[in-house]
Amino acid sequence: MNWPSWPCSQLVPSVLIVGGQVKTEQEARIDELRKQIREHDRRYYNDAAPTISDREYDRLLDELKQLEAKNTHYITPDSPTQRVGGEPLDGFRKVEHAYPMLSIDNTYNREDLKKWIERCQEALGDPIDQDGTLPGGYLAEPKIDGVAINLRYEQGLLALATTRGDGSQGDDVTQNVRTIRSIPLRLQNSENTSIPEVVEIRGEIFMPNFEFERINESFSAAGQEGFANPRNATAGTLKLLDSETVAQRKLQFLAHGRGEVLGYESATQSEFLSALGSWGIPTNPLTKPCQGIHEIWELIQEFDTHRSNLTYGVDGVVIKVDPLDLQERLGTTSRFP
Structure with a gap:
């Protein structure tokens, strides 16, 4: 059988093996976007030395939201997209401190x-x-x-x-x-x-x-x-x-x-x-x-x-x-x- 040939630049895998776990290309991109956004948050809030503009940051966040919408099974509670909760609360519950706050x-x-x-x-x-x-x-x-x-x-x-x-x-x-x-x-x-x-x-x-x-x-x-x-x-x-x-x-x-x-x-x-x-x-x-x-x-x-x-x-x-x-x-x- 004669297999068709494509330029190497077009051979993009749709599935990646990461640490023994099979990840789709979109899941791998989600991981990368989360990593980038967290790093930019650290540079902005901790170091006061941002390296991208607000518009570029928003573009990364929007891309992550779109990919997670297509891969809802891959949404995690610590994702940068999950900061805002769902339904408004009815009230606030009381919590005992492990150590007093004096x-x-x-x-x-x-x-x-x-x-x-x-x-x-x-x-x-x-x-x-x-x-x-x-x-x-x-x-x-x-x-x-x-x-x-x-x-x-x-x-x-x-x-x-x-x-x-x-x-x-x-x-x-x-x-x-x-x-x-x-x-x-x-x-x-x-x-x-x-x-x-x-x-x-x-x-x-x-x-x-x-x-x-x-x-x-x-x-x-x-x-x-x-x-x-x-x-x-x-x-x-x-x-x-x-x-x-x-x-x-x-x-x-x-x-x-x-x-x-x-x-x-x-x-x-x-x-x-x-x-x-x-x-x-x-x-x-x-x-x-x-x-x-x-x-x-x-x-x-x-x-x-x-x-x-x-x-x-x-x-x-x-x-x-x-x-x-x-x-x-x-x-x-x-x-x-």
Whole structure:
């Protein structure tokens, strides 16, 4: 039999063998598109260094939607197309926190800061020097004026998102949180840090100032009263029962802490934040290590000088003891870490 011949460029396989699993060409393209979109999300939200335009990004997402519509059996919960839920919710169920989400204690001047450092050192049994030096040092980061959230990942997949609530239990807002593109639906694999069996990531969901202004302008044009401030806008948006409306508002997220963690250990808060970055979780690039009251106070003044340049609201600076074992030894009061 004489077989017809085709140019090599036309010999495109319709089925690929990947890791012993048979995949069609469209399924393989779906995998590639998901990978590309997740990478572009990371570059945009984590690195603040996008490499494609919004139009190019939308083109990739549209292609993925079209392919998944033709291959509904291949749609997965962590696909970038699955951020917006289906039917509006009837309400929010209450969820008990594995570890309490406590408020942060406040200080308002350098003398209060000095007393807090002295209390830390006295509790640890370390000598108090004039500069307030602590073994392992501290971390300083802007206190974003947003809504505290706890993200629970199980086997790398976003399983639950809960608000702080009363500290012991909060509202399950998972369906709304899935619409926030800076929050990955699946943690990225890292060469240096394995993904934990369970990891709870705590941080702030917030509305950038420009988005707050856009929404209030739209309310004003419709003759409606807008939100008083970005924090109220964020809280109100997260409590909407329709995730499609939530998706239209450009909420963002930055991580700053941890809850329950199984299958991963870190010695310091800064090490944990570094691991979050490797998993695709955005953290605040303004977080800085510091040592002693003089350096801490200089950072506070520096933050205060530049806070007007930030694209989000800030209502202070959070100072944390960096070593996690020292955090455990210091413990908590009834309300504060």
